[in-house]
Amino acid sequence: MKPCIKSILVCIALLGLLGLSACSVPKKENQLKSPTPSYTPLPSPLSDIVYDADTPEQMLEEGKQVFQNSCGRCHKLPVVRQIKAFPSDGAMVVGTLQMAELAKVPQEDLEKLIRYLLALRHDRSP
Numbered sequence: 001m002k003p004c005i006k007s008i009l010v011c012i013a014l015l016g017l018l019g020l021s022a023c024s025v026p027k028k029e030n031q032l033k034s035p036t037p038s039y040t041p042l043p044s045p046l047s048d049i050v051y052d053a054d055t056p057e058q059m060l061e062e063g064k065q066v067f068q069n070s071c072g073r074c075h076k077l078p079v080v081r082q083i084k085a086f087p088s089d090g091a092m093v094v095g096t097l098q099m100a101e102l103a104k105v106p107q108e109d110l111e112k113l114i115r116y117l118l119a120l121r122h123d124r125s126p
Contacts (some may be wrong), residue, residue, distance in 0.1 A: 080125075
């Protein structure tokens with residue numbers, strides 16, 4: 001092989017390696033962000049809601065309606081398996097609050113929605 005061609009091939013190989021290494025180390029401003037909202041919900045009484053077996057049936061029905069009207073644009077009615085995939089009730093509540101903010105669920109409907117989902121998680125469906 002002629003020295004000129006060999007030098008060109010070496011240069012191409014080096015440029016290729018430099019290009020790959022530059023692409024494989026993302027710059028901070030170009031790093032992928034997680035699809036989950038990166039905010040922490042403000043402390044609110046809603047994040048403190050826990051499952052209550054005495055939640056009135058009417059509130060659970062209203063929570064189901066909130067889900068269908070607000071969340072149903074993107075989600076089917078949840079099944080227990082999906083709700084139980086959250087590691088805890090608290091994690092489910094926080095996730096619900098984050099999604100509710102994105103879906104613009106009215107503030108007055110949030111407790112109904114959370115109580116409905118908690119009831120499903122605890123095998124009580126309206």
